[in-house]
Amino acid sequence: xxxxxxxxxxxxxxxxxxxxxxxxxxxxxxxxxxxxxxxxxxxxxxxxxxxxxxxxxxxxxxxxxxxxxxxxxxxxxxxxxxxxxxxxxxxxxxxxxxxxxxxxxxxxxxxxxxxxxxxxxxxxxx
Numbered sequence: 008x009x010x011x012x013x014x015x016x017x018x019x020x021x022x023x024x025x026x027x028x029x030x031x032x033x034x035x036x037x038x039x040x041x042x043x044x045x046x047x048x049x050x051x052x053x054x055x056x057x058x059x060x061x062x063x064x065x066x067x068x069x070x071x072x073x074x075x076x077x078x079x080x081x082x083x084x085x086x087x088x089x090x091x092x093x094x095x096x097x098x099x100x101x102x103x104x105x106x107x108x109x110x111x112x113x114x115x116x117x118x119x120x121x122x123x124x125x126x127x128x129x130x131x132x133x
Contacts, residue, residue, distance in 0.1 A: 016053055030115045049077045
């Protein structure tokens with residue numbers, strides 16, 4: 008199978024409550040419906056979605072850490088941030104994390120659509 012024929016892969020890293028899990032499952036469904044593979048490890052993914060939590064100080068730290076880890080282990084991936092952290096952290100702290108895309112709740116399906124569109128555009132350009 009050629010590189011261009013290989014399905015795109017997205018990693019969805021989820022922290023937090025049942026609502027975050029449901030949101031991540033909805034994004035995964037949307038990506039799978041578009042032909043993507045969805046995994047729970049960032050390595051070798053074209054896109055990494057961090058669905059964050061900030062209910063506690065520890066969850067907040069873990070969310071920030073996941074964004075940094077995603078950038079390190081998948082340096083060429085599009086890193087997207089969504090979830091509760093966006094509601095609690097000041098904009099400058101969110102910006103400092105260096106995510107490529109930031110989508111507030113309930114915009115997660117739009118986030119999945121944006122990733123699908125970005126990947127389609129890249130493949131058409133090749």
